[in-house]
Amino acid sequence: MKETANQAQNASTTSRHASIVELLSTPPAIPQQPSVTTDLESISLSRNASASSLESQMSSTTSCLTKVHSQKWQHTPLSQLIEQNKLVTVDGTLSVEEAFNTLIRHNLTSLPVEQFPGDMNCYTFDYNDLNSYLLLVLNKIQVNDPQVARDCQMGKPVPVGEIVKLTPKNQFHKLRELDNLTTAMGILGSGVHRVAITDNASTQIRGILSQRRLIKYLWDNARQFSGLQPLLNSSLKDLGIGVLDTHTAPTSRQSRVISIQGEEQLIMALYKMHTERISSIAVVDHHGNLLGNISVTDVKHVTRTSQYPLLHNTCRHFISVILNSRGLEMGKDSFPIFHVYPTSSLARTMAKLVATKAHRLWIVQPEKSSSSTPSSSSVVSNSPQSAAMNAAHSANSDHDTPNRSGSPISVKSFEETSAPTSTPLFEKEYRTGKLIGVLSLTDILGLFARRQTEHTKVDPLAARRQRGSVGV
Structure with a gap:
């Protein structure tokens, strides 16, 4: 039976992708093992599979990391992580609109802004x-430069x-090409989103290393770094990473998960x-169930005057607009998986972060009632309202190339087969569970720094403690 199954599987490799379970259970194979697909961009689900069945399959699958080499990721020189032709800079005299167009044109999410050619202490422009x-244009925030504020509001x-x-x-932060990942991990694991990589003389910037780029590198090469296996096979709960809401009164700003009600206006989510100095925010219903995710990268959907009415519509509506826009652009029916569970392994969590190009994932408690679980045999509506919610969007704010083909994890939304209720269709289709926490790239990189480098005192919560109301 096993031989027959293998023959059948080999016969169908040209007509289908590897299963979601295979791809999210193990890191990509190294080049010497071409039998396992390495492209997380191609992860997809059958239209007859639901998000809940995906999580069920993933929860029942044990990790099977294969030891191939015993290389130590800590010794990797930063020169190996520089992406050629990815460093695009802009002059500080360029207008914001032109800088934004440069982001779009090069499919990037941040750009170094030089005050003069070869500026080694430049700022970065991002979403x-x-x-x-x-927000300045709309007179929603105040800054210390009245002239800049007036010019923004007057359209100059x-x-x-x-x-x-x-x-x-x-x-x-600037690191040399000769420096290794141990040094970078200590910085990025403390909450810094990106560092500059310079030549060995520290006279020229060669590239930008972001948190997301580092996570992707570790995941893509996890089979070569066998020392990662114990951590990758452990659950988020066992590792004790991320931030969870508690039943007690919060003692600081960092003891709560930042979210917004789906019925609140989009402008409030942006504000x-x-x-809060965050790059994405969870959208929840009145019961605290996760409905979706809004990222600062989604601001590009409201940059034109004709799109301003969206700012005063609901966050729930904006999510449907984003998904509809992606569906028209990509021609795909997909739904991003921006959530994990306390029992999710670090391996699957990293796979989702790499696949969605997100900066954080929301930790949810799955609903226990089977009647509220979408059925994989449900019939999908082809109405315009249903089509408006079928494409994925990514949440990111790093100097990496955004996903051009939508979220690589694609899940078609399904209507529930339970008895009809008064719950809106959007809420029924997209409810994933009660929002109970959040996990960011900083949490994972901080874990690697503490457990596998000399940076044992790196504290990801320090970045959250430094976060506060922005007084600019």
Whole structure:
């Protein structure tokens, strides 16, 4: 029977992708093992599979990391992580609109802004800055430069070099190509989103290493770094990473998960991301169930005057607009999986982060009632309302190339087969479970730094403690 099954599987490799269970249970294979697909961008599910059945399959699958080499990732020189032709800079005199167009044109999410050619202490322009600029245009925030604020509100061109100074930035860390990942892990694991990699003389920036780029590198090469296996096979709960809401009164701003009600206006979500200094925010219903995710990268959908009415519509509506837009662009029916469970393994969590190109995943408690679980045999509606929610969007804010083909994890939404209720269709289709926590790239990199480098005192919560109301 086993031989027959293997023959059948080999016969069908040209007509289907590897299963989601196979791809999310183990890291990509190294080049010497071509039998296992290495492209997380191609992860997809059958239209007859549901998000809940995906999680059920994943929960029942044990990790089977294969030891191939015993290389130590800590010794990897940063020169190996530089992506050629990915460093694009802009002059500080360029307008915000032109800088934004450069982001779009090169499919990037951040750009170094030089005050002069070869500026080694430049700021970076990203979607957080674009969000701040939009809020300035709408007179929703105040800054210390009245002239810049007036120019924004009057529609005058504003130099991007002025805008990047108004949004709080991490210290601009520069590491040499000769430095290894141990040094970078200590910095990125403490909450810094990106560092510059320079030549060995520290006179020229060669590239940008972001948290997301580092996570992807470790995941893609996990089979070669066998020392990662114990951590990858452990659950989030056992590792004790991430932030969970508690039943007790919060003792600080960092003891709660930042979210927004689906019925609140989109402008409030953008404002909240600005003041909390976060790149994405969870959207929940009145019962605390996760409905979706809004990222600062989604600001690009409201940059034109004709799109401004969206700002005063609900977050729930905006999510459907994003999904519909992606569906029209990509021609795919997909739904991003931006959530994990306390029992999810670190391996599957990293796979989702790599696949969705997200900066954080939301930790949810699955619903226990079987009647509220979508059925994999349900018939999908082809109505325009249903089609409006079928494409994925990614949450990211790093200097990496965004996903061009939608979220690589694609899950078609399904109507529930339970008895009819008054619950809106959107809420029924997209409910994933009660939001109970959040896990970011910083949490994972901080774990690697503490467990596998000399940076034993790296504390990801320090970055959250430093976060507060932005007083610019």
